[in-house]
Amino acid sequence: MFSIGNSTNGVFSMKKSEQLHELRRREMVETLQRYGIVNRRVLDAFLEVPRHLFFDREARELAYSDAAYPIGFGQTISQPFTAAFMTALLVECCSSGKVLEIGTGSGYQAAILDHLGYTVFTVERIAELYERAEKHFAMLGLDITCCLGDGTLGWKSEAPFDGIMITAGAPREPQTLLDQLARNGCMVIPIGGSCSQQMTVIRRSGNDFRKEIFQQFSFVPLVGREGWNDTVF
Numbered sequence: 001m002f003s004i005g006n007s008t009n010g011v012f013s014m015k016k017s018e019q020l021h022e023l024r025r026r027e028m029v030e031t032l033q034r035y036g037i038v039n040r041r042v043l044d045a046f047l048e049v050p051r052h053l054f055f056d057r058e059a060r061e062l063a064y065s066d067a068a069y070p071i072g073f074g075q076t077i078s079q080p081f082t083a084a085f086m087t088a089l090l091v092e093c094c095s096s097g098k099v100l101e102i103g104t105g106s107g108y109q110a111a112i113l114d115h116l117g118y119t120v121f122t123v124e125r126i127a128e129l130y131e132r133a134e135k136h137f138a139m140l141g142l143d144i145t146c147c148l149g150d151g152t153l154g155w156k157s158e159a160p161f162d163g164i165m166i167t168a169g170a171p172r173e174p175q176t177l178l179d180q181l182a183r184n185g186c187m188v189i190p191i192g193g194s195c196s197q198q199m200t201v202i203r204r205s206g207n208d209f210r211k212e213i214f215q216q217f218s219f220v221p222l223v224g225r226e227g228w229n230d231t232v233f
């Protein structure tokens, strides 16, 4: 599914570095298992999607440590454990269908969702990140639809969504996004203050919305009309 591209140092060194990345990816997934991620579908996706391809070339050797990493413009690619935790919550409440991700960032989380077989739409508010991710999706042959804009307002023309995943910290659940959930859809969203947020799953059943709260994480802010005001940061 993923093409690795040409190496300037020849096929042998390309293979060697890819083998090394594969080994590190396996170690990363062992770490995810040690931290309690048990869903096999999720673990396989993290094993198969090459996270290093979402990093600049000079930083690729850091791609498989269990840490968030800066992607420019004050933003980060989330820590693998955080991404896996959110993915497992989404898979458990919405195993297939159409998913909207808010906060494309590097594009890695969208690639994981695509690999899991969802039809993926993703929104990013920073033009440079959106353009970079769009290029990556095209280069890797991924069928992910992305757009530039304020994701707190969702993607009206593509709604309803079976799942919505917000990968930035929200002060509260955006009403517009709740309205764009399918009648049996679910949302995974970190909600809280500017420093830490509680991972939250909101399941919709008709006009009824049920919240379940999980552990704390620390995300960059969801900035937008139904998120934080960008003058706060």
Ligand code: SAM
Pocket: 075, 076, 077, 078, 102, 103, 104, 105, 106, 107, 108, 109, 110, 123, 124, 125, 126, 129, 149, 150, 151, 152, 167, 168, 219, 220, 221, 222, 223, 224, 225, 227
């Ligand atoms: N999912 C990303 C990945 O796999 O690399 C990491 C997301 S990063 C932690 C959060 C992203 O959300 C940032 O790229 C940020 O610009 C974006 N963001 C924040 N507020 C947003 C909004 N209202 N609409 C769209 N994107 C937003």
